[in-house]
Amino acid sequence: MGLRADQSQRLVALFVLGALLLTYPMLALFNIGASVAGIPVLYAYLFGAWGLLIGLLSMAARLPPDGDGRREPR
Numbered sequence: 001m002g003l004r005a006d007q008s009q010r011l012v013a014l015f016v017l018g019a020l021l022l023t024y025p026m027l028a029l030f031n032i033g034a035s036v037a038g039i040p041v042l043y044a045y046l047f048g049a050w051g052l053l054i055g056l057l058s059m060a061a062r063l064p065p066d067g068d069g070r071r072e073p074r
Helices: 005-021 024-029 041-061
Strands: none
Touching: 005 041, 024 041
């Protein structure tokens, strides 16, 4: 069970997105003294970006039941 070309491209794109979201320039934007619902903005951003990446990765990693995405009748 290997990865299809479009699926592997999506996973690489999500890796790049994750690297951009979780590196210094983006983290510096959210490193302020404010808080959201009692949680520092930086922590809220980190957990929000992390959760977003997990959700997107789970959607990108799913394979359709067969090659064209249609289910065969039982």
